[in-house]
Amino acid sequence: MxxxxxxxxxxxxxxxxxxxxxxxxxxxxxxxxxxxxxxxxxxxxxxxAVGGIWQQFSLKENIQMALYGAKFLKEFAKDQNVDLDFQEHGYLFLAEEEGLDALHANVERQRRHKADIAPLTPSLLQQHFPWLNTDGLAGGALGLSNEGWFDSxxxxxxxxxxxxxxxxxxxxxxxxxxxxxxxxxxxxxxxxxxxxxxxxxxxxxxxxxxxxxxxxxxxxxIEPRKRSIFVVHGKSAPAEMPVLVDPSGVFLRPEGPFHICGVTPAKTAGKVEDRRCDLSDFEPDRELFESIIRPTLEARLPDVKEFKIVRSWAGHYDYNSxxxxxxxxxxxxxxxxxxxxxxxxxxxxxxxxxxxxxxxxxxxxxxxxxxxxxxxxxxxxxxxxxxxxxxx
Ligand SMILES: Cc1cc2nc3c(=O)[nH]c(=O)nc-3n(C[C@H](O)[C@H](O)[C@H](O)COP(=O)(O)OP(=O)(O)OC[C@H]3O[C@@H](n4cnc5c(N)ncnc54)[C@H](O)[C@@H]3O)c2cc1C
Structure with a gap:
């Protein structure tokens, strides 16, 4: 041996x-x-993980690595003849007034590094995504290519x-x-x-x-930090949409006949506690869904009635504290x-x-x-x- x-x-x-x-x-x-x-x-x-890829970062290296990732996915799928089901529908980051300058500065930086990102005004948001409630929004940014999700x-x-x-x-x-x-x-x-x-x-x-x-x-x-993911059924939820990232940190995207959602503690201004977890703790935090995710989604997508959990799981981020x-x-x-x-x-x-x-x-x-x-x-x-x- x-x-x-x-x-x-x-x-x-x-x-x-x-x-x-x-x-x-x-x-x-x-x-x-x-x-x-x-x-x-x-x-x-x-x-x-949930297979997301996007370039809307502020750090040069993160933008470049994500662009390399997208190029790799396309080339690998072709060379190895494997369908990675890359759904290039983009990430749609939404901003309120206080986050708008940062969003615009980031978009400028992302475009300088050749990421294909478009800034959107509230009226453009409304025009392209009529199901979106734009109340309180000052703008957004959408990845036009190389962003979306794939079969990881x-x-x-x-x-x-x-x-x-x-x-x-x-x-x-x-x-x-x-x-x-x-x-x-x-x-x-x-x-x-x-x-x-x-x-x-x-x-x-x-x-x-x-x-x-x-x-x-x-x-x-580096330490484990727990993240909960919910597969939900929402009556009349848009079947085709980018990954929606609300200013509150709640995100949503389609997943087959359902949708996937979660929340990012970093964007919740302390509303979601985030600390090291036990390596054996895989219990999804359903309270997070009821207290933050569901109300946010119901307000942002008012035509969708009743987001119901179909399935949920929790995994660990490899978190650099x-x-x-x-x-x-x-x-x-x-x-x-x-x-x-x-x-x-x-x-x-x-x-x-x-x-x-x-x-x-x-x-x-x-x-x-x-x-x-x-x-x-x-x-x-x-x-x-x-x-x-x-x-x-
Ligand atoms: C809920 C969730 C959603 C996510 N969504 C996304 C996303 O949309 N997009 C994105 O880019 N990233 C996402 N991520 C992050 C991404 O999944 C991780 O950053 C990535 O998978 C890390 O891969 P890894 O190979 O470093 O670690 P792992 O996949 O954890 O692999 C490490 C391996 O090391 C092995 N190992 C550990 N210790 C030892 C040891 N002592 N001896 C031998 N083997 C050992 C483990 O068994 C494990 O298999 C998500 C993560 C989670 C939890």
Whole structure:
């Protein structure tokens, strides 16, 4: 049994498999293993996501990574002949008077980075979306292409089979120890007692990333935060619509014959409590639906009668409590230990760019496609948080 690999990736969620896929894609010929403790992915962030992709961010890197993600989805679907069901209906962000300047400044920045976003006045909103109650709205912004939602489960599974075909070894086991010297990782230990030596080690463990990193005596501020998703039936709800993001943080989009909705604590001005959750807590917060989501939707879409829950689930964001932005690249001292963590709710759309970024760092020692150096671990050491104004 082989016990030494050039690259070991811990975690086989969307980020781990994307990293392996991009390594092979840029002709990395060394041996690669992915270690996964739960091949059913029942607790992973990837399995609980809702497949959204959008470019309406304020941070350059977030815009660029999402654009790379959209391009990747289209090319991957074509090359691998897999239908990812990319519904390019856009995201529609709504703003009240107090948020309008920020929305316009963001749209300008997004367009500068080639994102296809259109600002909309209240009368244009009314004209294009007659079902929308525009009371209290000062404007909005709509993604005209490259935004919408896709079948993330299919993407995850297609990437997994592609890397298997590319001689990436999949190992079942939970990493329980990381053995390191002063400047490098040497090996990892699995719960079954097996020790694996590695040239490079990648942390792609999603919401568990902070716990994993602690095994190497490093503090990485990533923690699980619970998010509840509700599949609802709303009589006369628009069958075709973009992903609607209300200023209150409530969002809604179609899902087959139903709709999917939730709420983003970051936009609720403290109305929704948001703190670290237990890694085993998957209980959806129905009170959130009754107290915030339902009344908001009923006011914003007055023609829809009675939003009723058909199904619900909860999953965990891989939340970066430092600045809610991904941490990518090597540790400052343990130079062969790479982070691909802390996506804070946008890891599906960032997984292609993040996988490519880490692959380039391993193979070339530098970024070749997108310069994501500001997302490095250094900013945590130096206490220099980045800022993203439009998190959902
Ligand atoms: C409700 C919800 C909705 C979301 N919606 C969107 C969206 O619309 N768009 C978007 O872009 N993002 C979305 N996200 C975020 C996105 O799902 C995550 O950012 C992304 O899936 C993270 O992928 P990952 O591979 O890093 O982590 P994960 O999918 O969690 O994978 C990590 C893997 O590591 C394994 N692992 C952990 N510890 C160990 C260990 N010690 N040993 C071995 N294996 C280990 C786990 O078993 C797991 O399978 C959403 C998340 C949630 C919860």
């Amino acid at each position: 082989q016990n030494t690999y050039d690259v070991i990736i811990i975690g086989s969620g969307i980020v781990g498999v994307s990293t392996a896929w991009h390594l092979r894609g840029i002709d990395f010929a060394g041996s690669i293993a992915i270690v996964e403790r739960d091949p059913s992915f029942s607790h992973s962030s990837t399995a609980h 489960h299919r993407l995850h599974s297609a990437l997994r089979s592609a890397v298997r075909d590319w001689e990436v070894t999949l190992i079942k086991g939970s990493v329980t120890e990381i053995d390191h010297a002063d400047t490098e990782i040497r090996s990892i230990m699995l719960d079954n007692g097996r020790r694996l030596k590695c040239g490079h080690l990648v942390n792609a463990t999603g919401p568990n990333a902070g716990n994993l990193t602690r095994m190497a005596r490093i503090r990485l501020p 430092f600045d809610q932005i991904a941490v990518l690249g090597p540790h400052t001292r343990l130079a062969n230990f790479y982070f691909a963590n802390g996506f804070s709710g946008i890891g599906l759309q960032q997984a292609p760019a993040a996988g490519r970024a880490v692959a380039e760092l391993i193979l070339h020692g530098a970024y070749q496609t997108l310069d994501l150096s500001r997302l490095g671990f250094e900013r945590i050491v130096e206490n220099q948080p980045l800022e993203e104004e439009n998190l959902i």
